[in-house]
Amino acid sequence: MRTHKIFPLLLLTGLLLPLTGCGDGKNADGKIEIKFINGFTGGDGQYMTKIVKGFNASQKKYKLVQSQEKDHYTKFKSGKYDLVVIHEASLRTYQSDQMIQPVTDYMKQAKIKEDDFLTSGVDSAKVGNKMYALPLDIHPLTMFYNKNLVKSMPKTYADLAQLNEQLQKKDDHLYAFGLPSSGLTPFYLTVAAAQNDIQLERDGYLDFAQPAYADALMKYHDMVFVDQISPKKLGLDGEFQSFMKTASNNANQTAVSFTGPWYYSAVKDKYKDQLGIGPMPLLFKSKATTGNAHTIAVSSSVQDQEVKKGISSFFNYLYTPKHLANWAESGQTPSHKETLKLISEDPSRYALAAENQKQLKDYVRAPRVYQFDEQMRYMNEVVFAKLTSDRNLTKDALMTELKKATQHAQEIAQSK
Amino acid sequence: MYLTRRSRWFGLLFLLPFLICFVLFWLLPLVYGIWMSLHDFRLSFGENGFVGLSNYRDLLFNETVHQRLFLATLTNTLWFMLYSVPLLVICSLLLALLIRHLPRRFKTFFRTIFFMSYSISVTAVSAIYLWLFATNGGFINRLLLDLHFINSPVNWTSDQPFAWVVIVIATVWWTVGFNMLLFLNALEEVDNTLYEAASLDGASPWQQFLRITLPTIRPITFFVLITTLIASFNLYGQTLLITRGGPEQSTTSLIMGINTTVFGQNQLGMGAAMALLMGFIMMIITGMQFFVSYMATKKEPVLAKSVTQKKTTSSATDITLKSDAEKERKIT
Structure with a gap:
């Protein structure tokens, strides 16, 4: 092939290269990637990272790719993520804007029931009568x-x-x-x-x-x-x-x-x-007391059955007391009953969570507008x-x- | 020149990377932005129907939450431009003049030092200035208290006009190096023989600056002015990180307002209309600058034009400077 024919070929190939990045959501190891975004950029971030790493180490099929961003809502709205941490005060907005989907099926698959959480926790993750997220914690003032x-x-x-x-x-x-x-x-x-x-x-x-x-x-x-x-x-x-x-x-x-x-x-x-x-x-x-609550929601764009299974696996892993206790160690108070029991058994290790747990009975949630x-x-x-x-x-x-x-x-x- | 069909295609192929980038990153976003501004477009669920010029009407004529935000943030941005642009141009020119007159071995060192701040991210710059100007226990307050310049700490970031002072100082410190470099290059281009001739004719340094330096660097000054103005219009990081748009939203910039509209209120169509109006206002201001510059060049005496063209002979300088000196003598 003559030089003047090779050059345009190389050029066009080069221009097409970025398109090859669009794959089927699998990474180089052949694992299915689940993109998870949250705003935990403070001291609590490392504890969520510990949970994510623990999940990834336990999985052969799935990999959670975590992004911790100060302005994670902006990134979520403009990017493609599967899982997102949403504050309870904003959950209705995201449901209303059709950005998240109900999590009832995920809960079923992960063998998680509403009864596993405190009423205030369930309340934080519900819009109307449907669970649109899984309650992670309540963080009162x-x-x-x-x-x-x-x-x-x-x-x-x-x-x-x-x-x-x-x-x-x-x-x-x-x-x-x-x-x-x-x-x-x-x-x-x-x-x-x-x-x-x-x-x-x-x-x-x-x-x-x-x-x-x-x-x-x-x-x-x-x-x-x-x-x-x-x-x-x-x-x-x-x-x-x-x-x-x-x-x-x-x-x-x-x-x-x-x-x-x-x-x-x-x-x-x-x-x-x-x-x-x-x-x-x-x-x-x-x-x-008031404050806010963190919930984990699934993006409405998630339709792939394998990704859905991966998300359920993560929920199953997360809502195991010894795993969610990492989150309590950061100072946050999970609303998962079994994890709260574990915290009560060791109040010196989970000092803040144990203390905040006491004021959840006086917790008044933010208005749902x-x-x-x-x-x-x-x-x-x-x-x-x-x-x-x-x-x-x-x-x-x-x-x-x-x-x-x-x-x-x-x-x-x-x-x- | 005669081009064969093959070479014409080959030429087009060379143009292709530029054309693709131009269409992908400029033309398409612009057209898409205009299209969005004519629709009720939400960030979350997309297009919600054609609304014509309703977004523009709401921004310009109807008292809505969007108009209040647009006008307030536009006013804030114009204030910032007024405070920062003259300082950014004058300070960078002064720095460039200082460096130009330094001995050769120091020039590179100081040029690098002053340019270094430009390479720092806005996050780091904001962190530095937040620490310096913190009200409760900040460095500047401690210094001023120790020197007995103030009796109680100044609320640098939560009171006006101090909040603007901090934002402007941070911006000047951060970006002055870039303009300085442009001026420095322009100053190096000025023909030294002009200064020598002017000195021989008895022109003072101020006269030399006014009659030789300024007219020669006029094109770069105009370029610096335009780019600084555009950069000032894009104020975002400093006010977001140092003052969070406060006190009482007085430093919330137009870009922050657009960001709130799009990402906070989910109104992408309205945000697009705001962004296009912002671009239109920038075009008007830039056009006005072009006009003023054109008029100034038109009225300019023969000397400045000839100096700008760099074809001036020393005799021409002689004649004009002499005639200037004569005029001054007559006045006195």
């Missing part, structure tokens, strides 16, 4: 405290106020706890509703413009500017950052932190034996920042903001 500064665990707001007084006498850069400006604010916003028995959900949207809710939120404002229990303007993840600081002329330290269990590894590393763990104190009127996070956006990004940074904020001004937030939520709900 958790209290960590520094035993060097806190002699007895605070149970009420009065305890925190008293603690603050003692700390301020010692050093004016020491505070009882810190309210973040952004980050975990949805938890704080829902706790204010739950501990005041306020229902935010109305006709599929979040109704924030309620005088009782404004009163509850103004208490956060007072915590910063009247009682001065929390430093002001702590910024993103301020509740955790200030807990990790050491008081100095330019750094405020807090003795208690109400935060997510995913910070467990970090706080344990810093405080070791001096780390205290407890349930969410009573900040408002009634005892309740379409695009919960988007409906909360104005509250998270504008209203909570005002509560912790605007000294002159009045209840009337807050009500105006709450009306704006409600209008925003209503419009998002209507976009369904």
